[in-house]
Amino acid sequence: MTDPRLTPLAAALPDVVPFVGPETQERRRGRAFRARLGANENVFGPSPRVLEAIRKAAPDVWMYGDPEAHELRQAIAAHHGVDPKHVRVGEGIDGLLGLLVRLTVGPGDWVVTSEGGYPTFDFHVEGFGGRIERVPYADDRVDARGLIDRADWTGAKLVYIANPDNPMGGMHGAEAIRQMIEALPADALLVLDEAYAEFAPAEELPEIAPADSRVIRLRTFSKAYGLAGARVGYAIGPAPLIAAFDRVRNHFGLGRLSQVAAVAALGDGDHLTHVVTQVAAARARIAAIAHDAGLVPLPSSTNFVAIDCGGDGALARRVMQELAARDVFVRMPGVAPLDRCIRISAGSEADLDALAQALPAALEAARAAN
Amino acid sequence: MTDPRLTPLAAALPDVVPFVGPETQERRRGRAFRARLGANENVFGPSPRVLEAIRKAAPDVWMYGDPEAHELRQAIAAHHGVDPKHVRVGEGIDGLLGLLVRLTVGPGDWVVTSEGGYPTFDFHVEGFGGRIERVPYADDRVDARGLIDRADWTGAKLVYIANPDNPMGGMHGAEAIRQMIEALPADALLVLDEAYAEFAPAEELPEIAPADSRVIRLRTFSKAYGLAGARVGYAIGPAPLIAAFDRVRNHFGLGRLSQVAAVAALGDGDHLTHVVTQVAAARARIAAIAHDAGLVPLPSSTNFVAIDCGGDGALARRVMQELAARDVFVRMPGVAPLDRCIRISAGSEADLDALAQALPAALEAARAAN
Structure with missing residues (x-):
C-alpha cells in the first residue's frame, strides 16, 4: 500500500x-x-587520538554541531593545500552524492555510470527521476573511455567513476583520469569518487585541481580513517558548485562529535x-x-x-x-x-x-x- | 556565479x-x-548514562551504524507503546522534514504553515519547488483554525504546526489539536512538530494514534534529551508513509554513536x-x-x-x-x-x-x- x-x-x-x-x-x-x-x-x-577527542567532546554533545563545520573544513583544505571555498563537508559520500544529484539531476536528465558500480549513486539518481546509462566493465575495470562515449551520446549531466574502484578493487592511474577529464563533454561533470584513495599509491592519484569546473572529487573518513560510524565525507570541487550545496543541505546535519573526530583523524598521519x-x-x-x-x-x-x-x-x-x-x-x-x-x-x-x-x-x- | x-x-x-x-x-x-x-x-x-554509552561505544566507530537503527527504533516504539512499523528514525527533525517534503511535495504543490514559524520547514519546501501559504499568528499563538482554512483553499499537501510552538513558546492543548485533525481536508497531512513536547504538561499533548493516516508526529533527542550534537529525531505516523522514507533515505545516515546515545537517553527517565x-x-x-x-x-x-x-x-x-x-x-x-x-x-x-x-x-x- x-x-x-x-x-x-x-x-x-x-x-x-x-x-x-x-x-x-x-x-x-x-x-x-x-x-x-x-x-x-x-x-x-581510528587513531587513539580520535577516541580521546570523542571522549573529551562527549559532554558537549548537547550543542548543535557548527553548521559550517568551519574547523573541519579548514583542516581538510590545509591537508590538501586548497582554498576552503573548494571544500564541502557532508554526511558521508552517500549524503554528498544525494545532494549533488539533487542539485544537478532533474526528471529525465541522464547520468552515466558503470554496470555493477556503486548502487547508492544509482539509488539517488532514480530518487530524483534521472535516467541512468550503465557501461559494462572492461576486463574487470571501469571502462573509462566507454563512460565518456556514453556521456557524449546521452548528453549526461554527471559521469560517475569510483577510482580506486568498488566492487572490483582496481584503479586507473592519474594519466588515464586526466585523459578522461580532457575528453569529457562540455557541461558534463565528472564525479570522481575516491573513497579508497588513501589505500592507493599516491603517485597513481590524479592531481587535485579544485578550480577545474569539470570535476568534483569525493573523499571520506569512513574507510582509511576508520570513522564509518561517524558519517563524515567531503567534496572538493569548483567554488560555485560547492557553494550551491548550502541551498539544499540538512542544516545541522553534521554532528558535533563527528566533526571533532574527523579533525582529530586528519591530525594523525x-x-x-x-x-x-x-x-x-x-x-x-x-x-x-x-x-x-x-x-x-x-x-x-x-x-x-x-x-x-x-x-x-x-x-x-x-x-x-x-x-x-x-x-x-x-x-x-x-x-x-x-x-x-x-x-x-x-x-x-x-x-x-x-x-x-x-x-x-x-x-x-x-x-x-x- | x-x-x-x-x-x-x-x-x-x-x-x-x-x-x-x-x-x-x-x-x-x-x-x-x-x-x-x-x-x-x-x-x-544528556544523562550521565548517555556519556558513558558514547565513551564505551567510541572504539566501535569504525563500523557503520545499523542502517535500520533497529535497536533505537524498538526502544522508541516501546517508549510510546506503538508498533515499530509506525516509527522512523532520522538525522534530526530537520532531516526528517526534508525527506517528508521530498516524498510529498512536488513543484507547484502547496503547503501551509505559520508566518514566522520554523524556517527550516520553509527551506525544504522551497528546495523542492513547493509553494508556501503562510498564516499569521493570532494573539502570539499559531492560528490552528486559520491553517485548516488555508489548507482547504489551497489544496495543501502538508499542514505544518509546531506544538508546543517555536519561536513564541505557547501551545494548543490536546483537544484543539484533535479538532484540527478532524477538520483537516482529505489528502492533507498534518505535520505535528513536537520537538518541545517533553517540556509540556503530558496531559496537554494529543494522544498518539499512529495508525491515523492524517498525522505525522516529529520528535527529537536534540532538546529535552540533550543530544543536539548527535542529530537524532524520529517520526511516528501511518505505516505506508513511514515505509516510504526508505525510498529516499541517506542509507547509513544515522551514525553508530548517535544511535547508541539515543537508546541510552531513552533509558534514563x-x-x-x-x-x-x-x-x-x-x-x-x-x-x-x-x-x-x-x-x-x-x-x-x-x-x-x-x-x-x-x-x-x-x-x-x-x-x-x-x-x-x-x-x-x-x-x-x-x-x-x-x-x-x-x-x-x-x-x-x-x-x-x-x-x-x-x-x-x-x-x-x-x-x-x-
Whole structure:
C-alpha cells in the first residue's frame, strides 16, 4: 500500500534500499558474525587520538554541531593545500552524492555510470527521476573511455567513476583520469569518487585541481580513517558548485562529535600510515587464502579484495552464503560478469583466520550444491 | 556565479541558509559568548548514562551504524507503546522534514504553515519547488483554525504546526489539536512538530494514534534529551508513509554513536525528569529577569521564553545585538508582530546570571539608539 500523498515520482520509486546491513542479517540468523568482512570498514579502527577527542567532546554533545563545520573544513583544505571555498563537508559520500544529484539531476536528465558500480549513486539518481546509462566493465575495470562515449551520446549531466574502484578493487592511474577529464563533454561533470584513495599509491592519484569546473572529487573518513560510524565525507570541487550545496543541505546535519573526530583523524598521519600498512598486509593474506583455495584474487588498490570463484554468479552467491553460514560476512558484486567474484574486506588476523578456516569448506559446499 | 549544471529548480534557489550558527557569530566577533541561549539547546546536558554509552561505544566507530537503527527504533516504539512499523528514525527533525517534503511535495504543490514559524520547514519546501501559504499568528499563538482554512483553499499537501510552538513558546492543548485533525481536508497531512513536547504538561499533548493516516508526529533527542550534537529525531505516523522514507533515505545516515546515545537517553527517565524540572526553574527565572527589566515574558511550554521588548522589530533586534555585544547569544522571531520579542533559551544559573546582568544595560542601549 502506498501513501496517496506521495508525489508521482516518490510513488513510482521501488521499496528497496541499496544495502542490507550486517546487523539485519545477524538478526535474521539469530547469531553474530565472527568476521565482519563485507562492508569495507576499517577493522584497524581510528587513531587513539580520535577516541580521546570523542571522549573529551562527549559532554558537549548537547550543542548543535557548527553548521559550517568551519574547523573541519579548514583542516581538510590545509591537508590538501586548497582554498576552503573548494571544500564541502557532508554526511558521508552517500549524503554528498544525494545532494549533488539533487542539485544537478532533474526528471529525465541522464547520468552515466558503470554496470555493477556503486548502487547508492544509482539509488539517488532514480530518487530524483534521472535516467541512468550503465557501461559494462572492461576486463574487470571501469571502462573509462566507454563512460565518456556514453556521456557524449546521452548528453549526461554527471559521469560517475569510483577510482580506486568498488566492487572490483582496481584503479586507473592519474594519466588515464586526466585523459578522461580532457575528453569529457562540455557541461558534463565528472564525479570522481575516491573513497579508497588513501589505500592507493599516491603517485597513481590524479592531481587535485579544485578550480577545474569539470570535476568534483569525493573523499571520506569512513574507510582509511576508520570513522564509518561517524558519517563524515567531503567534496572538493569548483567554488560555485560547492557553494550551491548550502541551498539544499540538512542544516545541522553534521554532528558535533563527528566533526571533532574527523579533525582529530586528519591530525594523525602516523596512524593513517599504520592503517594503510596493515591493510596492505591483510590484502596479501586474503590473496594467499584465495590461492590456497585454488581461487584467483584480483589486484586491489583498496581495503578489500575481489576473489574470482571460478564459476558464475550463482556459484559465487553460494560461496557467500556458505561463508555466512560459517559466520563470515562478505559481499559480492551485483551483476555479471563481476558477480563471479566475492568481495572480502581487509580484516584483523583473527578475522582472516576465520576466513582461511571457512573458505575451503564453503567452496566445497557451494560447488556440491551448484 | 552559478554552476551551469544546476537544475532550473536548484539554480533558482537563494544562497541562504535558515540559521547562522553561534560559532559563525563567534568567529566574526573574534570572541566566545559567555551564555549560549539562542539555539534552544539543553545546557543541562544528556544523562550521565548517555556519556558513558558514547565513551564505551567510541572504539566501535569504525563500523557503520545499523542502517535500520533497529535497536533505537524498538526502544522508541516501546517508549510510546506503538508498533515499530509506525516509527522512523532520522538525522534530526530537520532531516526528517526534508525527506517528508521530498516524498510529498512536488513543484507547484502547496503547503501551509505559520508566518514566522520554523524556517527550516520553509527551506525544504522551497528546495523542492513547493509553494508556501503562510498564516499569521493570532494573539502570539499559531492560528490552528486559520491553517485548516488555508489548507482547504489551497489544496495543501502538508499542514505544518509546531506544538508546543517555536519561536513564541505557547501551545494548543490536546483537544484543539484533535479538532484540527478532524477538520483537516482529505489528502492533507498534518505535520505535528513536537520537538518541545517533553517540556509540556503530558496531559496537554494529543494522544498518539499512529495508525491515523492524517498525522505525522516529529520528535527529537536534540532538546529535552540533550543530544543536539548527535542529530537524532524520529517520526511516528501511518505505516505506508513511514515505509516510504526508505525510498529516499541517506542509507547509513544515522551514525553508530548517535544511535547508541539515543537508546541510552531513552533509558534514563529520571534524568529527563531532572532536566524538565531544571528547565521549568530556568523559565521562571528568565521571566523574573524580564519583569525586573520592565518587560513582559510570554507563557512557555518549551525550553525557552519569548520576551516582549515593548517596541517594534527594530528595537528587539537592537536588544539582541546589545546582548550579543555583552556576550549573551539569543535569537528572535523573523517577522512582525512576533519580532517585537527576543527568544531566550533556558540556561544554567551562570548563564542566567549573565543575562540578568546584561539585559538592563542592553535594553537601555537599544532604546537610546532607536
